[in-house]
Amino acid sequence: MHYTLHQLEIFFKISQLKSITKAAEELNLTQPAVSIQLKKFQDQFPLPLTEYLGRKIHITEFGKEIADTAENILEQVASISYKSAAYEGKVAGKLHISVVSTGKYVMPYFLSDFMKKYPGIDLTMNVTNKSEVVKSIEENTVDFAMVSVLPSHLNISRIELMRNELFLLGKDNPSKSGNHLTTKEFKKLKLIYREKGSATRQAMESFVDQQKFTNHKKIELVSNEAVKQAVIAGLGYSIMPIIGIKNELKNKEVQIIPIKNLPISTNWNLIWLSSKKQSPAAIALSNYVKENKMEIIKKHFSWMEDRSLLP
The missing domain is CATH 3.40.190.10 (Periplasmic binding protein-like II)
Incomplete structure (x- = not known):
């Protein structure tokens, strides 16, 4: 067998990402170059390392074992570089x-x-x-x-x-007075939550519970960016960290809605x-x-x- 460290790195990255395209992007290579090196690596083994179901690449059981070994080899090679740098005082x-x-x-x-x-x-x-x-x-x-x-x-x-501060955000201010939102007005809002397990979700639920709001209209999304885009689109309102909405505030795509007991500061x-x-x-x-x-x-x-x- 005459496989190279470069081929080991490519195959390991493919096994991680389950995609030749994504592996090529992460390794800064072209997709054809990655495909060629994968074929050269595969040709050195009697059993298949990958298989295709439809257009999706899958790693075989044998391929998974080779990927684990490749990871160990690559880590050992990296450790040589680290030790060399350490001896140089780096x-x-x-x-x-x-x-x-x-x-x-x-x-x-x-x-x-x-x-x-x-x-x-x-x-x-x-x-x-x-x-x-x-x-x-x-x-x-x-x-x-x-x-x-x-x-x-x-x-x-x-x-x-x-500091991390969380505010109530919306595309527009639903307050009839144009000022602080009342409890009654808040209860009518459709709220957009992060997924369970998110600290932002926990902070938002805690605020709603402490204020004894009973709001049953809600949307759940799985990322901060998804929530932000939903708020910009006018799908609802959410309590979010100000850190992620700098440009949107400056461009007036969203606005902070004043309400008692916000912002939450951590x-x-x-x-x-x-x-x-x-x-x-x-x-x-x-x-x-x-x-x-x-x-x-x-x-x-x-x-x-x-x-x-x-x-």
Whole structure:
């Protein structure tokens, strides 16, 4: 057999994404180039690694075993590079971060200059809902997580990043007075919720319950972007973090609806298990965020203090 590391990388990426097109995009290759390398790799085995059902590619059981082996080989090769960099006094290694979906508007700004400073670090950032983020910390599969609500059942360390405020948003203000929405007016709104497991969903449900509102008209969507687009389209109203609607507020596509007991204020936090032995890459990120967070907030998030965006 004469397969190459390049072929191993391509096959492993295909097995992850279940798509030649997506693998090509992620590896910055053309789709024909990926298909050719997959065929050359496949031709070296007596059993098929993939099969097609309709137009969709599937990984065979034998292919899954080869993919697992390929992953181990690629990790060992990467570790050689990391060890080499360490002997040269450079910080290198893998860094895994899990971020709640609205945190995608925040975390990249804390990582951008850090990744430029440490080019030997390979970053994986998974964006999902709160329950999955907490699960990744609980199972120790990530170095850090970014959350706005701290998991009380875990012994964690944290770096407080910045304020997170949630407002009631709509395409227009349904208040007859054009001012603060009354309880009676709120009860008539069709509310748009995030999916269960989302911290934004929990905050919204908590607000509705605490105010003793009985609102039965609701829509449920599975991402912050989907909720935002639904609000812009006029499908309903939602309680959302202001961090994700900067341009929409400035362009007057949505507006903040004043109502008693809003906004809800929390804080974004970078957290990790207190018992976790941090890698050099993780220690470097902790130190970088502590030293630079105020400058990053001032540079990228000062717009949140712009009162002209608020009612």
